[in-house]
Amino acid sequence: MINPHLVEKRAIFNSIVNIRRDGFQTIISIGGTKDDAKRFSKMAANMAKRDQFYKSLIKFLFKWNCNGILLDWEYPTPEDRDNFVNLLKELKIILQDHHVLLLVAVSARMDDATLRSYDIPQIAKHADFIILNTHDNQDPYGPKIDYISPLYGNGSRSVERGVRHWVEQSKISEKLILGIPLFAQTFTLKDASNTVVGAPSKGPGRQHDLSGQEGFMTYAEFCAQAAKWEKKYDKQAQVPYAYKNGQWITYENGQSISAKMRLAKEQRLGGAMMWSIDADDFYGICGEHYGLLKVVLSIIGSPDIFTTQAPTTEGVGLCPKQGLFRHKWNCQAYYECRDGRRTSYECLKGEFFNEELGQCKPSAEVKCNQNFVTWRPGQRGYNFHDLPLNLKVLE
Numbered sequence: 001m002i003n004p005h006l007v008e009k010r011a012i013f014n015s016i017v018n019i020r021r022d023g024f025q026t027i028i029s030i031g032g033t034k035d036d037a038k039r040f041s042k043m044a045a046n047m048a049k050r051d052q053f054y055k056s057l058i059k060f061l062f063k064w065n066c067n068g069i070l071l072d073w074e075y076p077t078p079e080d081r082d083n084f085v086n087l088l089k090e091l092k093i094i095l096q097d098h099h100v101l102l103l104v105a106v107s108a109r110m111d112d113a114t115l116r117s118y119d120i121p122q123i124a125k126h127a128d129f130i131i132l133n134t135h136d137n138q139d140p141y142g143p144k145i146d147y148i149s150p151l152y153g154n155g156s157r158s159v160e161r162g163v164r165h166w167v168e169q170s171k172i173s174e175k176l177i178l179g180i181p182l183f184a185q186t187f188t189l190k191d192a193s194n195t196v197v198g199a200p201s202k203g204p205g206r207q208h209d210l211s212g213q214e215g216f217m218t219y220a221e222f223c224a225q226a227a228k229w230e231k232k233y234d235k236q237a238q239v240p241y242a243y244k245n246g247q248w249i250t251y252e253n254g255q256s257i258s259a260k261m262r263l264a265k266e267q268r269l270g271g272a273m274m275w276s277i278d279a280d281d282f283y284g285i286c287g288e289h290y291g292l293l294k295v296v297l298s299i300i301g302s303p304d305i306f307t308t309q310a311p312t313t314e315g316v317g318l319c320p321k322q323g324l325f326r327h328k329w330n331c332q333a334y335y336e337c338r339d340g341r342r343t344s345y346e347c348l349k350g351e352f353f354n355e356e357l358g359q360c361k362p363s364a365e366v367k368c369n370q371n372f373v374t375w376r377p378g379q380r381g382y383n384f385h386d387l388p389l390n391l392k393v394l395e
Helices: 004-009 012-022 034-044 047-064 078-097 112-117 120-126 159-170 219-223 254-266 291-299
Strands: 027-031 068-072 101-107 129-133 176-181 183-189 201-204 216-218 230-234 239-244 247-250 271-275 323-326 333-338 341-346 351-354 359-362 373-375 391-393
Touching (some): 027 047, 027 101, 034 078, 068 078, 078 101, 101 120, 159 254, 183 219, 239 254, 254 271, 254 291, 271 291, 323 351
Parallel strands (some): 027 068, 068 101, 129 176, 373 391
Antiparallel strands (some): 183 216, 230 239, 239 247, 333 341, 351 359
């Protein structure tokens, strides 16, 4: 299950483990794919294989000084139901002796096969935290286009239905962590003029240069070209989508993530997890660095900080039209939008950017409104009803 030689060859852990010096915890994730699910199934059904797994796992955790393990078994079958619980029960005993956390990632789908595969009360009993995977990697490209993670709806992919089911069955909502996808799924339409959800699909969308995979895009990749797409927001499902030249994309933006986080707060979940951070706009090409992550960060926390206005339909991270624009919170900074890509600039000291003239002028000659709320990592967080468009994260 664990290939330490591959991990060491890629020199991944040396850099990751170093962040422990800053007070962070390191958790190793195992599994996640359909092939991994098959391996888990064989291992969990055999006592000797389980014992071998435990020994290799403990050796790995001690070598790299990890604080926990995330068992990502998202595709068990109803036949795996009892073996899954036995695996967790034995793991919990072993890990507890070594003061290591046990997390599991599960599918929050509401189809019959998935529901019969999980003994939710027993999983909640033995796991320290349960991550609810709200997107669908099992059969995402059916004959019809569908949202990657709709908040509301009557289908098996409804995030709200899945969360409520796990809350009711587990009886411990604080252990539940809401998984939010930062990647996007793309489809090729059979009829380019039929763009509503449920329309016939030919299958995955075209492969793009950066992601290099059919039917897949990162949020950063999409937001850089979003100006060329026709963008819509489904107010009932609370998710955005877009289309262009027979291509259709389902993704998350600031507004949809804010809506999901409100559900997490209402249901008193233990937190949220992003799938995954490298799909966010980490360079800040379309706006703030890690713009979607900051939506989650700003919503989790204290209820006595502030409340903001409702979000725009576009949320964060888009470059909506061509031109030069002043930074929302820094009058000395400005950026250019060209072909959906954003390039940042800064005026000389003592100058502000005049958006009407499209040039830097002496600060005394430029009206500057810098209306934002600041937050520094380590400070108390926020609790509000909608996306904070005026949040500025300080270094």
